[in-house]
Amino acid sequence: MSETKQSKWDISDMDSWTAEDFPLGAVIPDSGNSRDYVTGGWRSERPIRNVDTCIECLLCWIVCPDTAIRVADEKLAPDPDTFNLDHCKGCGVCANECPVEAITMVPEGCELPEVK
Amino acid sequence: MPTQTTVASTGNTVVAEAMRQCAPDVVAAYPITPQTTIVEEFAKFVAQGKVHTEYVCTESEHSAMSACIGASAAGARVMTATASQGLALMWEELYIASGMRLPIVMANANRALSAPINIHCDHSDIMGARDAGWIVLFAETAQEAYDNTIMATRIAEDPEVLLPAMSCLDGFITTHSIDRVQVMDDESVSEFVGDYEPQNALLDVDNPVSHGNFAGLGGPYFEFKKAQRLAIDRSKAVIGRVGEAYSELSGRSFGFIETDMMDDAEVAIVVIGSSAGNARHVAKQMRAEGVKAGLVKVRCFRPFPAAELAEALKGAKAVAVLDRSETFGAEGGPLYTETRSALYDLETRVPIVNYVYGLGGSDVRLELMRSVYTDLSDIATGAAEPSGLQYLGAR
Numbered sequence: 001m002s003e004t005k006q007s008k009w010d011i012s013d014m015d016s017w018t019a020e021d022f023p024l025g026a027v028i029p030d031s032g033n034s035r036d037y038v039t040g041g042w043r044s045e046r047p048i049r050n051v052d053t054c055i056e057c058l059l060c061w062i063v064c065p066d067t068a069i070r071v072a073d074e075k076l077a078p079d080p081d082t083f084n085l086d087h088c089k090g091c092g093v094c095a096n097e098c099p100v101e102a103i104t105m106v107p108e109g110c111e112l113p114e115v116k
Numbered sequence: 117m118p119t120q121t122t123v124a125s126t127g128n129t130v131v132a133e134a135m136r137q138c139a140p141d142v143v144a145a146y147p148i149t150p151q152t153t154i155v156e157e158f159a160k161f162v163a164q165g166k167v168h169t170e171y172v173c174t175e176s177e178h179s180a181m182s183a184c185i186g187a188s189a190a191g192a193r194v195m196t197a198t199a200s201q202g203l204a205l206m207w208e209e210l211y212i213a214s215g216m217r218l219p220i221v222m223a224n225a226n227r228a229l230s231a232p233i234n235i236h237c238d239h240s241d242i243m244g245a246r247d248a249g250w251i252v253l254f255a256e257t258a259q260e261a262y263d264n265t266i267m268a269t270r271i272a273e274d275p276e277v278l279l280p281a282m283s284c285l286d287g288f289i290t291t292h293s294i295d296r297v298q299v300m301d302d303e304s305v306s307e308f309v310g311d312y313e314p315q316n317a318l319l320d321v322d323n324p325v326s327h328g329n330f331a332g333l334g335g336p337y338f339e340f341k342k343a344q345r346l347a348i349d350r351s352k353a354v355i356g357r358v359g360e361a362y363s364e365l366s367g368r369s370f371g372f373i374e375t376d377m378m379d380d381a382e383v384a385i386v387v388i389g390s391s392a393g394n395a396r397h398v399a400k401q402m403r404a405e406g407v408k409a410g411l412v413k414v415r416c417f418r419p420f421p422a423a424e425l426a427e428a429l430k431g432a433k434a435v436a437v438l439d440r441s442e443t444f445g446a447e448g449g450p451l452y453t454e455t456r457s458a459l460y461d462l463e464t465r466v467p468i469v470n471y472v473y474g475l476g477g478s479d480v481r482l483e484l485m486r487s488v489y490t491d492l493s494d495i496a497t498g499a500a501e502p503s504g505l506q507y508l509g510a511r
Contacts, residue, residue, distance in 0.1 A: 014336070017266070017339065018339065019339040019340070019342035019343040019346060020343070020346070022336055022339055022340060022343060023316070023325075024215065024217050024278060024315055024316060024338075024343075025215065025216040025217030025218070025278075025316065025327070026215065026327075026328075026329050026340050027216075027316045027325045027326060027327055028325060028326040028329050029316065029323075029325050030324075030325075031324050031326075039202055083412065
């Protein structure tokens with residue numbers, strides 16, 4: 001998918017960079033790389049879509065403050081690719097704005113045994 | 117060799133002259149006593165077409181440093197000047213300038229901080245900002261203020277460094293007194309500082325970059341801070357090299373510290389700025405009276421010359437560190453605590469006493485300096501060291 005394409009500035013091994021490796025003064029030396037910067041880890045709730053209720057109006061795609069709703073051929077991408085969880089921060093705007101209440105927010109991490 | 121003209125001038129006038137000779141692309145500033153005449157004279161140079169600088173009159177020092185940061189990120193050579201409350205108002209931008217690795221050069225006319233309101237000299241302003249990641253040079257005289265401004269430009273812009281640098285001169289004492297100064301010809305200064313070649317300039321449209329980015333939540337903020345530490349550590353070698361080159365050019369020496377009569381000194385004063393003059397004068401008097409007195413003047417405070425101080429002071433029997441700022445509740449003034457720490461690894465313990473002096477421009481008379489050397493002589497011959505911080509000349 002084009003949205004996962006790396007920018008010219010390859011940060012894929014950034015976690016192993018030392019203080020000497022980062023660009024001077026915290027500049028970002030290339031454009032179009034926020035897609036490479038995975039921010040979905042901030043999320044405490046994730047959106048779930050009810051495909052039976054959804055009317056494919058794409059209002060969720062319009063209101064998403066990030067680029068976390070995937071659309072192809074004027075339709076929402078089918079499960080499990082509907083939401084780009086690398087960038088969805090769980091703000092819930094999509095669920096709030098959905099005219100048919102087809103999106104619900106569920107707590108993240110509930111599948112983990114220690115928080116059951 | 118440069119053509120040097122001897123002029124009678126205030127510190128501020130020659131700082132403005134040095135700025136003109138360094139030809140900054142942008143100066144953004146706000147006036148504040150006792151710095152005002154620096155930017156006033158510089159603005160006059162701009163108005164007269166003697167320097168081609170974009171001069172920005174801002175509405176505060178917060179805005180002045182913000183404008184400097186923007187201009188420097190754009191790729192300009194940037195200078196400014198401030199003092200006291202102005203420096204305090206710049207506080208958050210000081211850290212941004214150094215974190216973004218922008219080689220802004222700023223003159224700071226050392227002045228006390230309110231309250232109560234006071235416009236006269238002490239070092240509380242810069243000492244509050246000493247850990248902001250700037251290189252900090254101090255001047256004793258107008259000559260050193262001129263020289264430091266030129267050296268600061270080349271040091272800050274060195275590709276090994278790329279950190280902002282501050283050139284400090286004592287409010288009124290150095291900023292406003294007429295002093296004898298040798299000023300170099302424009303071409304020699306211009307050649308010495310060279311052209312600034314910015315890295316990651318916002319105006320380099322062929323190589324777009326984004327400045328002021330986020331590095332939190334598990335991001336590399338920690339690594340960026342370490343990179344700043346590595347840069348200011350590297351700056352020591354650069355400052356040394358630039359100081360040597362400047363000495364060769366101008367015939368005036370520069371050291372991280374400057375020592376007088378320290379070869380066999382038994383008692384020594386460590387001091388910053390204009391008060392070194394009185395200390396030197398009294399040290400010479402004491403020498404004539406048979407006391408082996410010496411003086412260490414710190415000219416570069418950041419990076420801190422710990423090794424140089426340890427080397428200079430290791431043979432002394434008693435040392436006084438004079439701080440012109442208060443660090444309420446701390447063990448002592450900033451120069452004292454760091455000098456004392458610098459002496460920790462010496463094999464022989466050197467007795468060291470801290471004096472806070474001259475706050476808010478309180479006069480530092482010769483007899484006060486003499487009392488310090490007398491105290492030290494007593495300690496050197498067996499008297500007990502006074503415990504805790506001493507106030508020099510306060511009732």
